[in-house]
Amino acid sequence: MRNNAVTIQDVAAHAGVSAMTVSRVLNNPSQVAPETRKRIEQTIEELGYFPNALARGLLTGRTETLGLIVGDITNPYCTALASGAEEVAHRNGYSLVLGNIGNSAEKANRLVETLVRNRVDGLLINAGPRDIFKMLMKRKYPVVIIGPEFKGIQTDFVTGDNFYGVQVLTQHLLNLGHQRIALLNGPKDDSEAIQRERGYLQTLAEHDITPEPEWIVEGTYWRGGGDQPSARLLGLPPSHRPTAIIASNNFLALSVIEAVRDARLRIPEDIALVGFDDFELASIIYPFLTVIAQPVRTYGVQAAQLLIDRLNNPEKWQPSRLVFTPELIVRISCGAKLQRTVISS
Numbered sequence: 001m002r003n004n005a006v007t008i009q010d011v012a013a014h015a016g017v018s019a020m021t022v023s024r025v026l027n028n029p030s031q032v033a034p035e036t037r038k039r040i041e042q043t044i045e046e047l048g049y050f051p052n053a054l055a056r057g058l059l060t061g062r063t064e065t066l067g068l069i070v071g072d073i074t075n076p077y078c079t080a081l082a083s084g085a086e087e088v089a090h091r092n093g094y095s096l097v098l099g100n101i102g103n104s105a106e107k108a109n110r111l112v113e114t115l116v117r118n119r120v121d122g123l124l125i126n127a128g129p130r131d132i133f134k135m136l137m138k139r140k141y142p143v144v145i146i147g148p149e150f151k152g153i154q155t156d157f158v159t160g161d162n163f164y165g166v167q168v169l170t171q172h173l174l175n176l177g178h179q180r181i182a183l184l185n186g187p188k189d190d191s192e193a194i195q196r197e198r199g200y201l202q203t204l205a206e207h208d209i210t211p212e213p214e215w216i217v218e219g220t221y222w223r224g225g226g227d228q229p230s231a232r233l234l235g236l237p238p239s240h241r242p243t244a245i246i247a248s249n250n251f252l253a254l255s256v257i258e259a260v261r262d263a264r265l266r267i268p269e270d271i272a273l274v275g276f277d278d279f280e281l282a283s284i285i286y287p288f289l290t291v292i293a294q295p296v297r298t299y300g301v302q303a304a305q306l307l308i309d310r311l312n313n314p315e316k317w318q319p320s321r322l323v324f325t326p327e328l329i330v331r332i333s334c335g336a337k338l339q340r341t342v343i344s345s
Contacts, residue, residue: 006047006048006049007049008022008023008049010047010049011040011043011044011047011049014043014046014047015039015040015043016039017036017039017040021036021040022040022044025037025040025041025044063118063119063120063121064093064094064095064121065094065095065096065097065119065120065121066085066089066094066095066096066097066120066121066122066123066124066304066307066308067096067097067098067099067115067120067122067123067124068081068082068085068096068097068098068099068123068124068125068126068300069099069100069101069108069111069112069115069123069124069125069126069127069128070082070098070099070100070101070126070127071100071101071102071103071126071127071221071222072100072102072103072127072221072222072223073098073100074223075221075223075249075250075251076250076277076279076280076281077249077250077277077279077294077296078100078126080296080297080300081126081146081296081297081299081300082096082098082300083297083300084296084297084298084299084300084301084302084303084304085124085300085301085303085304086300086304087300087301087304088300088301088304088305088308089304089308092308094121094308096304097115097120099111099115101127101128102222103220103222105128105129105131108127108128108129108132109129109131109132112125112128112132112135112136116136116139116141121142121311122141122142122143122144122307122308122310122311123136123141123142123143123144123307124143124144124146124300124303124304124307125143125144125145125146126145126146126147126148127147127148130150130153133145133150133153133155134153136155137153137154137155142307142310142311142314143155143156143307144156144157144158144303144304144306144307145157145158146158146159146299146300146303147159147160147192147299148190148191148192149191149321150191154319155319156303156306156307156310156319156320156321156322157319157320157321157322158299158302158303158306158322158324159192159299159321159322159323159324160294160295160299160323160324160325160326161323161324161325161326162192162195162196162199162276163195163196163198163199164199164325164326165196165199165276165292165294165326166183166195166196166197166199166200166203166246166276166292167199167200167202167203168292168326168328169246169274169276169290169292169328170199170200170203170204170246171203172274172290172328172330172334172336173244173246173272173274173334174203174204174207176244176272176334176335176336178243178244178272179207179209179243180212180215180240180241180242180243180244181200181204181209181211181215181242181243181244181245181246182211182215182216182217182233182242182244182245182246183196183197183200183211183215183216183217183245183246183248184217184219184226184229184230184233184245184246184247184248184252184255184256185197185216185217185218185219185248186218186219186220186221186248186249186252187218187220187221188218190221193218193248196248196276197216200216200246212240214232214233214236214240215233215242217229217232217233219248219252219255221248221249221251221252222251223251223254224251224255225251225252225255226247226251226252226254226255226256227255227258227259229255230245230252230255230256230258230259230260231259231262231263233245233256233259234259234260234263234265234271235263242271243271243272244271244272244273244274244334245271245272245273245274246274246275246276247273247274247275247276248275248276249275249276249277250275250276250277250278250279250282250291252275253273253275253282253289253291256271256273257273257285257287260273267287267333268287268332268333268334268335269335272333272334272335273287273289273290273333273334274289274290274291274292274333274334275289275290275291275292276291276292276294277291277292277293277294277296278291278293278294278329282329282331283331287331287332287333288331288332288333289331289333290328290329290330290331290332290333290334290336291328291329291331292326292327292328292329293326293327293328293329294324294326295324295326295327298324299324302322306320306322
């Protein structure tokens with residue numbers, strides 16, 4: 001009868017060997033005589049024994065488990081990230097544990113402590129306060145940060161060129177004749193949002209355009225985080241209202257679409273809209289969204305591989321910074337003819 005409570009001592013007793021010999025079969029089978037190894041393996045199969053991963057980790061120092069921490073698993077960005085990371089983890093014999101922190105620093109700290117306490121071998125982190133990273137660096141814990149960058153943090157980073165991506169979006173709108181261009185951005189203390197605002201301002205400055213203060217509004221990257229800022233933009237007098245809006249992530253873009261409909265306006269006839277990050281619905285919902293698309297799944301793939309490489313060769317590890325160039329995908333929400341355009345840096 002199979003029983004998940006079967007212990008290594010039960011296997012040893014049934015096979016007529018010591019628990020240490022069973023452990024060797026599980027961890028270093030070449031050290032056990034073939035006949036004995038075969039008998040133990042048959043006993044393991046008959047009893048339905050499953051090794052205790054935590055106990056095994058205490059012996060080997062490894063649990064073959066990685067942690068991935070994201071801000072909002074309902075965001076298509078995060079699901080694509082997890083998909084790429086899980087593929088690489090599985091291919092290398094690791095399991096991936098997913099943690100969703102929401103917009104809560106307290107939850108982020110508690111989740112990181114839980115994962116570390118349960119001995120995950122390393123962490124992939126896409127969201128969380130700076131203090132988390134400082135604490136992990138102090139412990140010399142293997143970490144790869146995906147997305148945001150923090151000065152003074154010595155670890156691996158996988159990110160996109162946020163500055164360049166917003167430059168491309170802004171220039172695209174300028175090429176379409178827009179001059180009153182607004183930026184619906186993320187939190188002001190977010191490193192990605194800071195880079196996006198800089199790219200937006202520099203591109204406008206190159207065309208001798210100074211945006212009105214009301215055209216740069218702060219939202220959050222969560223669902224509904226752009227509802228009020230979008231309403232404020234559209235509530236400006238028509239002569240002062242922006243004719244185009246850059247949304248800094250897909251949830252913010254959806255907030256603009258809802259606000260435009262509530263205001264009985266139309267995209268792109270009354271307001272042009274472009275967004276940061278592509279997602280499946282962007283080419284399905286109307287109006288089809290013009291976006292700067294990041295290779296998010298590739299972020300997950302590359303980040304997981306960096307972490308596993310570090311775990312396998314800790315003495316050779318040097319911090320890496322991988323920066324990917326995004327791609328402009330033109331659809332009708334900006335007012336341009338439907339087409340696909342790739343712009344190189």
